[in-house]
Amino acid sequence: MSSTVAIVGAGRVGRGLGRRLRELGWKIGAVVSRSRAKANRAVRAIGGGVAHGGLTSQAVGADLVLISTPDDSIEPVARDLAKIAGEEWRGKIVLHTSGALDRTALEPLAKLGASTGSLHPLQTFSGREVPDLDGVVFAIEGDRRALRTARNIARSLGGSPVAIEGAHKAAYHAAGTMVAGQGLALVEAATRILMESGFTRRQAVQALLPLIRQMLLNFERHGPRVAWTGPHSRGDYATIARHNAALAKFPREFGGVYEALTILAGRVLAADPAAAEKALERAIQDFK
Ligand SMILES: NC(=O)c1ccc[n+]([C@@H]2O[C@H](COP(=O)([O-])OP(=O)(O)OC[C@H]3O[C@@H](n4cnc5c(N)ncnc54)[C@H](OP(=O)(O)O)[C@@H]3O)[C@@H](O)[C@H]2O)c1
Secondary structure: OOOEEEEEOOOHHHHHHHHHHHHOOOEEEEEEEOOHHHHHHHHHHHOOOEEEEOOOHHHHHOOEEEEOOOHHHHHHHHHHHHHHHHHHHOOOEEEEOOOOOOHHHHHHHHOOOOEEEEEEEOOOOOOOOOOOOOOOEEEEEEOHHHHHHHHHHHHHOOOEEEEOOHHHHHHHHHHHHHHOHHHHHHHHHHHHHHHHOOOOHHHHHHHHHHHHHHHHHHHHHHOHHHHOOOHHHHOOHHHHHHHHHHHOOOOHHHHHHHHHHHHHHHHHHOOOHHHHHHHHHHHHHHHO
8 A cells, every 4th residue: 555645625524534544554645735834734743744835836745645625626636736737637636525425537638548447435523623434434546556546545545445336436425425414404504492491502502412412322223114204204293284384484495395204204214105195185185
């Protein structure tokens, strides 16, 4: 495995993976952000490396370059890096950490002879602390050499590498987004409903967390069908109608998401999705 890694895009993921790799004995090379101050902060968080406030040919001095900028910047960054170091890219390995994009975003570097791929930890990095990567799935993809490197890195970080076709990455990442960012929006929306109902934020969080944890535990231990509770699972359609009416005083999205998730639950959790859909449609007509 390579021994020097440069990090281009030293945000939440760049700092987190950089720190873990340093702890594993990797030498940290260039640490690049668009501002020198942020690069300096990243070097402190990682515990090594040389801060650069902008793209630099120093990046190519490493055996492995990890690009962890936002998705939309990966291709422009690859283009600029190609211009900066040209033929020096031959034989280097470049991986980006996007969940939705594949190695084609690194085409300008591949054309110069770099091995390219992607390494996406399916974990949420808040930037406050480096999350536990033990057992975390890393979706990996790339040319043969890049894939081998990505697999080795994922394993050395304690993760579980899973090879994925580039064409499947957007759907794969949508799934992760549904449970992380969008799952969080759902939890926060439920928190606000409880606060509107007289709970303090602290009480609301205290009320919801055990519910979420037990639901996840049931899902893990017994599977989705057993874990499914609530009015829809019982056919309590009058209760669903009450929920709809109660949510009418909240911003439109609250009721919209409730309705969409009720339909989705029937489709993915009911033993007979077609029957669940029909029963729900009938009940909606009855309550109109
Ligand atoms: N956060 C997560 O939970 C997570 C998990 C897995 C994978 N990912 C993936 O990892 C990548 C980074 O996500 P993130 O959440 O770490 O983003 P982030 O916290 O916003 O960090 C992105 C970093 O890139 C730097 N940057 C932006 N444009 C740049 C450019 N043109 N040249 C150099 N540096 C640039 C930014 O710093 P400056 O503003 O100072 O330039 C920032 O430090 C994305 O592809 C994302 O899909 C994220």
